[in-house]
Amino acid sequence: MSLVGIFGRPFVDLSSLLDLSGLDDVHEEICLALAKTPVDYTGGSHRSMGIMPKGHDAEALRDYGEVIRAMTDAQFETFRGLADTDVPADARATGEFGEERDYPLSRRQMLWLKVRFGVYFPWKAYVELIPNRAWKDKSDPTGKDFTARAKTFFPKTVALIHSLPFTQVGRANIMGLEANDHGTLHRDGEPKDQAAPDHFITLCPAGDKRLYVWDQETEEKTFVMGRAVWFNDFDFHGVDAEPHFRYSLRVDGIFDDDLLARIRGACMSGDPRMTDGA
Ligand SMILES: [Fe+2]
Numbered sequence: 436m437s438l439v440g441i442f443g444r445p446f447v448d449l450s451s452l453l454d455l456s457g458l459d460d461v462h463e464e465i466c467l468a469l470a471k472t473p474v475d476y477t478g479g480s481h482r483s484m485g486i487m488p489k490g491h492d493a494e495a496l497r498d499y500g501e502v503i504r505a506m507t508d509a510q511f512e513t514f515r516g517l518a519d520t521d522v523p524a525d526a527r528a529t530g531e532f533g534e535e536r537d538y539p540l541s542r543r544q545m546l547w548l549k550v551r552f553g554v555y556f557p558w559k560a561y562v563e564l565i566p567n568r569a570w571k572d573k574s575d576p577t578g579k580d581f582t583a584r585a586k587t588f589f590p591k592t593v594a595l596i597h598s599l600p601f602t603q604v605g606r607a608n609i610m611g612l613e614a615n616d617h618g619t620l621h622r623d624g625e626p627k628d629q630a631a632p633d634h635f636i637t638l639c640p641a642g643d644k645r646l647y648v649w650d651q652e653t654e655e656k657t658f659v660m661g662r663a664v665w666f667n668d669f670d671f672h673g674v675d676a677e678p679h680f681r682y683s684l685r686v687d688g689i690f691d692d693d694l695l696a697r698i699r700g701a702c703m704s705g706d707p708r709m710t711d712g713a
Contacts (some may be wrong), residue, residue: 562584608684
């Protein structure tokens with residue numbers, strides 16, 4: 436199917452609607468913090484999750500959902516022993532592994548999946564600033580807060596997130612890709628299940644992440660340009676490989692009515708700034 440998009444656009448560049456004056460300082464802070472703090476991996480199971488478009492399955496390379504299912508019992512015992520939390524012996528039959536699923540992977544499990552089985556984790560610099568337990572709750576702030584690490588190493592980033600025009604924020608994370616890695620093409624939900632696009636802002640302070648949305652019907656990429664963008668994550672999206680590290684900051688929540696009205700108005704009036712990446 437073709438792109439659903441946002442108010443008739445394949446994506447929207449929010450740069451003209453937000454105060455991004457602090458973004459250069461935030462960029463310096465994030466780069467320094469990524470050098471000082473441990474990071475996790477994310478992605479790595481898009482094929483087994485069934486969220487990739489037909490004909491692109493191979494781009495996921497080695498998928499940890501498939502690897503875990505194919506482990507011998509002895510290998511699975513080793514894998515269980517590397518968890519940070521208690522993983523039942525029958526977890527393979529009763530639940531799913533991965534971030535925001537039944538059994539989140541520990542750092543040790545991710546590394547073992549990579550070095551022993553060749554699993555490809557597209558995002559190898561992943562930092563949860565506001566952890567979220569279940570994907571469906573990503574806009575709900577109940578019981579959540581910025582981590583101690585976020586408050587210590589990312590204070591300007593935390594302040595910027597507080598300043599964004601959300602009525603509530605339920606999830607915030609940094610997603611970095613190593614040089615030459617690609618973000619596998621996938622979508623975050625089924626368009627038929629969507630009443631309206633989920634609210635989030637992706638900030639790319641360096642403006643160097645080649646995120647794209649993918650039209651399955653025309654088989655065309657549209658690059659999502661801008662330092663602060665919103666796209667429909669129920670459309671297929673991926674990140675092109677580049678010969679250098681790059682990252683973005685994603686903040687999920689509920690937009691305030693004024694921002695949503697301004698986005699709708701700008702899109703409906705044909706404002707070219709909404710897709711020009713300025
Ligand atoms: Fe996604």
